[in-house]
Amino acid sequence: DHFSLNKLVLEVIERFRETNDHAIHFDNADNDMLLIADRNRIEQVLVNLISNAIKYSPNEQEIEVRIRQDHNQAHVSIRDFGIGIPEHAFEKLFTKFYRVDNSDTRKIGGTGLGLSICKEIIESHGGSIEVESSIGKGSTFTFTLDLAEETS
């Protein structure tokens, strides 16, 4: 299926804005980016990542969503200023049922499935997903997908 990534991201963000107190800033790309992908599943990735950003930012810090084109690829990043993730957890983060175990995450709760689903969806579309984070400062999750060929 053919769809505008920009429109999908905006739609998802607007839904979160209606139901959450965290400010969500959207840094949109200048150009429209078309994807050939399963729109519902890419939507699920966005929902999981934005939900995490909100859930692991207990002090209602803002969330930043940014999309950019680089050559024939789209990069989508979701940044928060929340509790952060220890480096030792990076390699296990995207596996099923894995949760960082500390007093903050125990308070927050979860099943540890969201990120494994994100990885599965992004990789099944030929893309990749990465994390950058530091404890107490926040986290950025970025996924990359190939764009649809220009039809001109």
Ligand code: ATP
């Ligand atoms: P759920 O299945 O409801 O999504 P979950 O949020 O615990 O549960 P994942 O989304 O897979 O599971 O995330 C795995 C773990 O990674 C989390 O338990 C948390 O420890 C850590 N994590 C994920 N996103 C963030 C984030 N934005 N900031 C800090 N820690 C995070």
Ligand code: MG
């Ligand atoms: Mg989650």
